[in-house]
Amino acid sequence: MEGSVVVVEQLTKRFGHVWALAGLDLEVRQGTVVGLLGPNGAGKTTTVRILATLLAPDSGRATVAGFDVVRDAEALRSAIGLAGQFAAVDENLTGLENLEMVGRLYHLPKAEARRRARDVLERFGLASASGRTARTYSGGMRRRLDLGASLVGRPQVLFLDEPTTGLDPRSRLGLWEIIRELVQDGTSLLLTTQYLEEADRLADRIAVIDGGKVIAEGTADELKSRVGGEVLELRVADRAEVARAAGAVIGLGPGGAQVDNASGDITLPVGSDGPGILAEAVRRLDAEAVILADIQLRRPTLDDVFLTLTGHATEAEPMDGDAERATSGRRSRRRRRERDR
Ligand SMILES: Nc1ncnc2c1ncn2[C@@H]1O[C@H](COP(=O)(O)OP(=O)(O)O)[C@@H](O)[C@H]1O
Ligand SMILES: [Mg+2]
Structure with a gap:
């Protein structure tokens, strides 16, 4: 060519x-x-x-x-x-x-x-x-x-x-x-x-x-435009509850959810009805008595693209060595910074 x-x-x-x-x-x-x-x-x-x-x-x-x-x-x-x-x-x-x-x-x-x-x-x-x-x-x-x-x-x-x-x-x-x-x-x-x-x-x-x-x-x-709509991101106050929280919200979006056990972050592409799904997530988590540190809707990143396309997250794969594990912590910090902007 x-x-x-x-x-x-x-x-x-x-x-x-x-x-x-x-x-x-x-x-x-x-x-x-x-x-x-x-x-x-x-x-x-x-x-x-x-x-x-x-x-x-x-x-x-x-x-x-x-x-x-x-x-x-x-x-x-x-x-x-x-x-x-x-x-x-x-x-x-x-x-x-x-x-x-x-x-x-x-x-x-x-x-x-x-x-x-x-x-x-x-x-x-x-x-x-x-x-x-x-x-x-x-x-x-x-x-x-x-x-x-x-x-x-x-x-x-x-x-x-x-x-x-x-x-x-x-x-x-x-x-x-x-x-x-x-x-x-x-x-x-x-x-x-x-x-x-x-x-x-x-x-x-x-x-x-x-x-x-x-x-x-x-x-x-x-x-990014393939993900369509917005992404719901939430963090549980107690990391021990992250799996229970994920279970409560996982069916709300059209695709999978990404769960970061280390930080307690859950990420869920939600398509077009962001506000409705946000409200429903809050209701369900409240019913489960899960306490949230943070919840928000945001625009998709490439992480979400990967999640939407493959049903799994890039960095959730087993990685070689501690440097890699440190990376996913860094990513969470970066996310937090992005969120704080
Ligand atoms: N020399 C090899 N012998 C056996 N399996 C291999 C070899 N090289 C790669 N693989 C396997 O092929 C797949 C792709 O590996 P690789 O190209 O190294 O992936 P990446 O670089 O994206 O991590 C993996 O399942 C890996 O285990
Ligand atoms: Mg390689």
Whole structure:
């Protein structure tokens, strides 16, 4: 397709009994950012690995920068950059050495490799740490170094696989800033994420992936308008009562409800009759003697889009590690802040 740097058609990949990709279609147009948004296990990394030629598909077709992932793998590799959640940084090398090594992998002359390495370190705020071994870097610095490494070869197309997962909010904001700058320079980007806010902020278009398939695609606004109407959000005063409260209100909306046991938040897309459903929710909870800390109607977010489309929440999936659990707490805090505005 003209103007497209990534074209994926009916891609499948099976691991034993698991269909990691079950007929995935995707397109990234030149100079744009596509966010591939989905929970753990949705097939995001498998997609990126196939597009980066690290893994062969079982069936279907994919091209990147005009190169077929199977037939033109070698040429394809020189057109792309890849960075991700599990930073490919050598801990024993300094920041500068890490990037120089990447330059050498691209067969750059030594002086050019060094020049590009210094440029990247400067740009990513790592110049003063360039002589330190990567093992002394913070998580955010490692991700920046990893992202920097993906740019040394000046790729036309960049793949970022969950670039900010597990980072603290400040490092995440810093990385978003860098990613935005990259895109302004014309790099085409496929970004995978579990964070709706990340997709909302960075992506021109969002493909929602679940079970190895794209289940919805569009701009953030288009996706939000799919939810239709409003969302009822409430918080129980006593978190021990969250399940009982959810039971009382769950049938009120057309779709499912999202329950956050940690914060006591219950979220329920309600369609068009927001005020009526709000009143009914209050009545039912009162009858159950559940005490509320807060209840309100609000406009849909991408979280709600995901819930409406899939019947489950992105971040309610089992996640790997404490950093992830901390994230859902952060999200709740963010929500609270949004609500307080
Ligand atoms: N190498 C593998 N061997 C077996 N199963 C795998 C392998 N890689 C991925 N899977 C499975 O495929 C599905 C999709 O995984 P993945 O693409 O890593 O999802 P995501 O990156 O969205 O979390 C999951 O069910 C995962 O367990
Ligand atoms: Mg992954």
